[in-house]
Amino acid sequence: MDNFTFYSPTCFVFGKDTESSAGSLVRRFGGTKVLIHYGGGSAVRSGLLGRVKASLESEGIPFCELGGVQPNPRSGLVYQGIELCRKEKIDFILAVGGGSVIDSSKAIAAGTVYDGDFWDFYSGKRIEQALPVGTVLTIAAAGSEGSPDSVITLEEGMFKRGASGDAIRPKFSILNPALTQSLPPFQTAAGITDIMAHLYERYLTNTREVEVTDRLIEALLLTMIHEGPRVIADPDNYDARANIMWAGMMAHNNSCGVGRSQDWNSHNIEHELSALYDCAHGAGLAVTMPAVFSYVLEHDVSRFAQAAVRIWGCQMDFAHPEVTAREGIERLRSFLVSIGMPKNFEELGAREEDIPALVHALCWGDGRQGTISGFVTLNEEDCTKIYRSMI
């Protein structure tokens, strides 16, 4: 196991009706003037935004609002948010929504207290300071509610890039599984896929002797495999929603990923798809993951065989471990299709003729030098083959 530091100081308030504590939590963590940041109309229509505002009002905390965050959140709204926060002397950002809203909030939080262009952070600069952020989560997916990460799409060129820093870990996150019951099945399934990707990207490691984190990742994947179909069959199943929601946080606050190298090639390969086609990140991952895993299987057959046996319950073929390894990947692919995810370029809305542009953006965009690195290093030819295998 490698040396590491793990610091996850977010206060998680989990369960039914917990959004009513938003005001007291903002006060506890020092907020005196709040920006409520949210997405489209669903938070308004469901009454959630109203309940959150009432909670702030009952604590006497003034606030202003900025809605309109899109899936795959854009730089334009971040610049707008930064300007608003400075003008209104905001000292706390409350994200009400999913990963896109939280990521946009984190970008605004870092940008507001930074003299330069906030995009510097998404070009490699570590975030050291930010306004405090709190969240009221409405979808189990991105894990941004417990992570030090944010992903934003730069509108000039449609590059999707990530930034990181303990300063943007939320001070608190309110996780009410009931808020996710109204999600359409496709979004629920895309969230499940994103969570599973966060786990697989950590599972694919070159670090030896990582039994404890292997087992924790497997535990969370087993949870998703058990609860995913239940929640697709019965969207109102609170308990299945609750198990998925806690698994989603644990999958990405890195307690199960410490002390080991991680992959993230699937995320990087997918990011170009959702940047170009504006498809759901989880849907893109459903097509990307099996393609990437099949391509890199030979790099460590025993790791994929372990996944097949421990996660998917496959019988080990001791004479032909690669058969078992491949069976595990096929089980993942079938599972994702079974919960309603796309299986290829066509179902995703991607086009074969865009592959050269996807590969170029992936391997050369934003300072990269012709390759992406993770579990294995992939060059343009590798990435072309991977995208082609998704057709």
Place this chain on the structure above:
Amino acid sequence: MDNFTFYSPTCFVFGKDTESSAGSLVRRFGGTKVLIHYGGGSAVRSGLLGRVKASLESEGIPFCELGGVQPNPRSGLVYQGIELCRKEKIDFILAVGGGSVIDSSKAIAAGTVYDGDFWDFYSGKRIEQALPVGTVLTIAAAGSEGSPDSVITLEEGMFKRGASGDAIRPKFSILNPALTQSLPPFQTAAGITDIMAHLYERYLTNTREVEVTDRLIEALLLTMIHEGPRVIADPDNYDARANIMWAGMMAHNNSCGVGRSQDWNSHNIEHELSALYDCAHGAGLAVTMPAVFSYVLEHDVSRFAQAAVRIWGCQMDFAHPEVTAREGIERLRSFLVSIGMPKNFEELGAREEDIPALVHALCWGDGRQGTISGFVTLNEEDCTKIYRSMI
């Protein structure tokens, strides 16, 4: 799943040579005058205490010292520490040792800033304020490095009782697995047993639909079952030590125990043994757990059967689930014996004739009203039968 709040703001610095960061971590978390609290001579002899002092000196942080913490830490030294902290105007306590040292440090931290008797906190009062505490851990066992809990023995009457509060969660914990390599096999095994007990006590729940935490607990138990025998066979196995150390923290910071009722009957029943005989807590648990589990098996056969199948790899006997359930408990018992733990009263150094006194202290001590409660409620007759089954 039940509603819950989870807040674990400890910064964990994990890996080789990490004790050299003690000084900078104390500074980061605001300490300007430190009490170094430790146990016997092993921290001195190994040179660890010297390295920690050098790290404080290099940051220019003054300190004083209080050694002498015993296993099953006593109230007398806590009173002494409180007096010393007040006299020396200490503002940070650095625990260098295992769970006993950390628990004693937490008690001093809470007592120093409290007007009344610190024992109030061990009689049910919640800890709301305390001096900040940091730890340099030397044994994977108690999980106190990441928990809001402390257990102290009151010398008048030898009552062993716990206190709790987020205020005593360590600000940082330095976890260097190499520091545990010099532990005698018995202490290593007792630590492994304590970690496994923290997991079983959470596993035994009456809350339904807790797949995610069930799976996480199983993951950590599977880790202990894999790594325990490896580290007993080869005490210098750094990687096995590392996996156990992170599992020990995760077992008790409650990320795997949220949203579910928990047991803690085994801990309570054991506490009377270590209070009376001053035996190792883990050794007491090795004798207690199988006895308690066998006694309460009928309360939820399927839960014990699930443990047998998922944790111990038993084949499910679908016609006779209680056979499988019992097999899982026997596997636990054999495992604990195989790593060198005692299996009965005699090996533990306990005496049959003390059972009435043990039961009385357990069921009536410190404000209890004749029963203890957890997975099931146990009265004096139940507790007598359980102790007798350990003979």
